[in-house]
Amino acid sequence: MKAVLLRYLRHPRLGALKEAGFFIRGLLFLGRRYQCPCCGWTVRAFAAERSILRESETGYCPRCNAKARHRRIWLFLKQNTELFSKEVRLLEVAPWWAFARRFRSIRNICYVGLDLQRTGPHVTTLGDAIALPLRAGSLDAAICVHVLEHIEEDRQAIAELYRVLKPGGWSIITVPLQLDRPTHEDPDVRDPIERARVFGEPGHVRLYGTDFIDRIRESGFDVTLDLADCVSADLRRRYGLRDDENIFYCRKPL
Numbered sequence: 001m002k003a004v005l006l007r008y009l010r011h012p013r014l015g016a017l018k019e020a021g022f023f024i025r026g027l028l029f030l031g032r033r034y035q036c037p038c039c040g041w042t043v044r045a046f047a048a049e050r051s052i053l054r055e056s057e058t059g060y061c062p063r064c065n066a067k068a069r070h071r072r073i074w075l076f077l078k079q080n081t082e083l084f085s086k087e088v089r090l091l092e093v094a095p096w097w098a099f100a101r102r103f104r105s106i107r108n109i110c111y112v113g114l115d116l117q118r119t120g121p122h123v124t125t126l127g128d129a130i131a132l133p134l135r136a137g138s139l140d141a142a143i144c145v146h147v148l149e150h151i152e153e154d155r156q157a158i159a160e161l162y163r164v165l166k167p168g169g170w171s172i173i174t175v176p177l178q179l180d181r182p183t184h185e186d187p188d189v190r191d192p193i194e195r196a197r198v199f200g201e202p203g204h205v206r207l208y209g210t211d212f213i214d215r216i217r218e219s220g221f222d223v224t225l226d227l228a229d230c231v232s233a234d235l236r237r238r239y240g241l242r243d244d245e246n247i248f249y250c251r252k253p254l
């Protein structure tokens with residue numbers, strides 16, 4: 001029943017209904033304490049998962065449904081990239097509605113939202129992350145947020161990001177990351193319940209660790225890790241950020 005309902009809610013034609021729902025939730029949460037950098041709204045609280053009215057300090061933006069990770073990435077993009085000022089062809093792998101609606105509204109961004117299925121208007125291209133249906137060197141930037149931990153051939157997906165970027169292009173990659181141990185993966189763990197126990201979620205195939213940066217570098221990227229605690233405590237409170245959202249900024253050499 002829940003799966004049927006979710007499929008219904010993801011129907012491409014329900015974009016306007018979803019937009020109206022988030023707008024009403026945004027009104028209910030209006031306030032001054034927090035701000036969402038993705039949509040700009042100020043709210044009294046963020047919303048808890050699977051709830052309309054329950055509050056959470058680091059939950060979903062009531063207005064645009066951005067998670068803490070999206071707010072963190074938006075701030076990073078603003079501070080560290082020219083995404084909002086130059087003509088950019090941007091790929092988002094497995095697009096998130098909050099990101100997609102904003103990126104698509106920005107004139108200088110040519111947005112490509114790639115997913116396996118057409119789950120909404122934000123999916124512009126159907127395809128697989130391990131075989132991107134895009135020409136080599138055709139993109140300026142790519143965003144891949146909490147996707148690789150779901151993909152068995154993650155090295156292939158990283159190599160594909162590298163292939164489709166122009167020299168000098170960049171990619172933002174984020175994954176669940178443990179900073180005190182190496183990556184744990186075990187192809188024999190296939191049962192969803194067991195995967196949730198070992199890797200954190202039923203759909204995850206590994207739990208990344210300290211060596212993940214080397215795995216990205218294998219493709220040829222120059223990689224910088226921007227740790228969550230690089231953001232000041234004041235900003236983290238204001239934007240409802242978590243302390244475990246680390247960003248890998250990956251640049252394809254010129």
Ligand SMILES: [Zn+2]
Pocket residue numbers: 036037038039040041061062063064065066
């Ligand atoms: Zn928002």
